[in-house]
Amino acid sequence: MAEKITPREIDYSQWYIDIVLNAKLADYSPVKGSMVIRPRGYAIWEKIRDEFDRRFKETGHENAYFPLLIPMSFLKKEAEHVEGFAPELAVVTHGGGEELEEPYCIRPTSETIIWAMYRNWIQSWRDLPLLINQWANVMRWEKRTRLFLRTSEFLWQEGHTAHETEKEAREETLRILEIYRDVVERCLAVPVVAGMKSESEKFAGAVETYTIEAMMQDKKALQAGTSHFLGQNFARAFDVQFQNRQGQLDYVWATSWGVSTRLIGAVIMTHSDDKGLVLPPTLSPEDAVIIPIYRNDSKAAVIAYAKKLEADLKTAGFKVVLDIDDSSSPGWKFTEWELRGTPVRIEIGPRDIKSNQIVMVRRDTGEKLTALSTEAASKLKELHNLIQSSLFERAQSFREKNTEPISDLGGLIEFFGTETAGTEGAPGGFAEALWCGSAACEASIKEKTKATIRCLPLGKQDHIEGTCAICGDPAKYQAIFARNY
């Protein structure tokens, strides 16, 4: 039997692709650089989406929808913004069989069209804050694509808020970052480092960009979400002024923030193993799969017992699948559901009926346990909690094991080595080092090690003492360096 999944040690990239394709999360499409998100992948996205949506609404945000097409002239109003996105734009030049007077671009992000509308909607401080989110697709013409991690078209949410004061806008930026951190860690079980981006890594048009960064199993960093403090840049570009409480005209303060289907890639690369996908119970389309094991003489009894269990668990609120397909063997089913990432497998055979029990198997550890069938629901709940926390803890301890404080250039070069792929034995990880703040040092270390500053972690920027690990000048920041996706 041919192995479906390339082991991580042999080829990490191929392993990732094998999982996405074989677990039927997504497929390549006839359109270059674009993928099809298949039902199983989309179900995971829906769970992620619903959790964020709930949290946004709890904090006063409303959903809306803005057009896919953006007049090119809008994009040009914010100089840095257009400069940042120009190379990745898809442009529509024809419509209705005729060349358009002004071309449209397909939104790479919606700041410009949203602020063109905000101009009409905001007159007074009483109109603020304006807290709008949209769930949408965006397009950035990518030269090198990877399923979920980077495709030309992707799904995301983008929040766009307008505020009276700088302080409020800054608070909003960090409030959202905290929601991102909390949902990604608790729901996706992916530990992240929250921090600020350096000048060269920040969003085009932002004053400051904040990020949550996760470490994948190959020790590379993945940006899992960003929240931007836009200052008054877009308000000035689109002339969005309001009358403040003192009766004076002022430009409004802005934020924008987003997470995308890339998060699915983060989940896959954080938890999965060489047998296939591993999903945290919160994201799995099904809570458990029941696999009956029988001979002809025991078939009827086993099926009846399994159906009873299925009904009990459904009544208890679980989504369970009874895999009753007669044409494949139990062993086949075990492997297949492991590949798909279902968190718990329940095996039921003639022996279990006799003792009125069930066998439960954890996807993450492979650990088997037996339980009385009457306690199936409570045991399943317990296992889910255990798997959820154990996935997070395992990922967190992996990150900690591969994070090192480093004080000088030689140390950084040694830490990152020359290898770029692999998992266990390969060098790399997160290097915690002091940085003077200069772009020249960033460029220099990138050239030498391919590592970049992923973020300046929040809460670690006070009382910086020491020298920049790269140039030796007095340091201003504590930074995390890593290779990244």
Add this chain to the structure above:
RNA sequence: CGGGACGUAGCCUAGGGGCUAAGGCGUCUGCUUUGGGAGCAGAAGAUCGGAGGUUCAAAUCCUCUCGUCCCGACCA
């Protein structure tokens, strides 16, 4: 966008000018099986990624093109 590798049935691979393109896996039908990818019998499934060219003859040689992966550059 540069360098490399690869496109032959749903998947993996053989064939590198010459008869009807070969095999394994999967799929379908039937029987038999079922506690970690089961067995037997039968069947279906390929304009060899696409276009053009060379040739009596092209999956095979040449040119172009599309796509995927890897390594760079660029970027979420």
